[in-house]
Amino acid sequence: MSIDLSHLAALLRETAAEEILPRWQQVQARHKGDGSLVTETDIASQRRIADALARDFPEIPLLGEEMSAEEQERVIANTPGSFWALDPLDGTSNYANGFPFFAISLALIENGAPVLGIVLDPTRDECFCAAKGQGATLNDRPLRVSAQQTRLTECIAVVDLKRIPTSRIAGLFRPGGFGSQRNIGSVALDWCWLASGRFQLYLHGGQKLWDYAAGRLVADEAGAATRLFGKGGTQAESTSNLAPRLAIAAANQGLLDAWLAFVDLPPTGADG
Known part of the structure; x- marks a missing residue:
């Protein structure tokens, strides 16, 4: 199956523009059972992306961070082929405290390994994409590690x-x-x-x-x-x-x- 990364990038950008950025610095966080934070933005972002993926790719189930543990285990146990792995707001503590370092993260998993990945940083408008064996990009420009450091x-x-x-x-x-x-x-x-x-x-x-x-x-x-x-x-x-x-x-x-x-x-x- 061919999936257009630019289509996914547009979905994440739309979600950030309409669900994440308007609530930033105006939202309160609460603790989940595992001690991590969650906000209404996490829930709204996951719902929006889940609805769009279900409409466009109905054959691929979703594993989302804000699902219950039972739902998450069910996806893992019952999906031998492909599934989406979504963090609708990675860096919730930063987001809730006004620290501008958070993202949406979405990957397609096939046979136990990620084959597509897309990470959107909405505060910098940086969209990182990768396809297995095809390289990585930042805002559609090829991305390659370059380290001059040797020690x-x-x-x-x-x-x-x-x-x-x-x-x-x-x-x-x-x-x-x-x-x-x-x-x-x-x-x-x-x-x-x-x-x-x-x-x-x-x-x-x-x-x-x-x-x-x-x-x-x-x-x-x-x-x-x-x-x-x-x-x-x-x-x-x-x-x-x-x-x-x-x-x-x-x-x-x-x-x-x-x-x-x-x-x-x-x-x-x-x-x-």
Whole structure:
């Protein structure tokens, strides 16, 4: 089946313009059962995109972050072929606090792997797209990682500390690991900014399928070196379950090898 990425980009831009941006800085968040935040914007964005996908692609089911856990498990269990993976507002905490770093993330999963990915950053009007084996783009221009850095100490690292085992955090800040550290709060955009060369090293201790499916495909297709790990440190490439993944990545394989050796993770931290 042929799916036009520009059609999906138009859908996400329309959703952002009519559901996300008008409510920004005017919405209150509440906590879900897992402790994460949700707003009325998350729900409205998912509903709008779900309705459009059901109309245009009725044969492809949807896995959305704002579905119940039972509904999510049902999609995974009953869909051996294709399904959509949607995060209707990635970076809800940022959004609810007026921090301009959030996105819509949509991926098409086929036989356990993402084959299409699209991430829209509405505040910058940046749309990142990727198709498996066909490269990545930013606003329709080819996107390719370009890193002049050859040593960890020359690099900017994005590290999400909240999901790293506390016993391992201090070691990440010993000398030699990176030149500077950031944490910007949207997994989908983390992957896309790595693809764009805006930083060179990445570490996140626990991201779900709808967090990473589209963005990681963009990073991979742009030439970044990426890894996902499950429980006990085993590499976990399949999307056949909803367990969180520990993600480690870098702008190229040489930096990733050095980064993996430096961070010495995962020990047993991520479930999978």
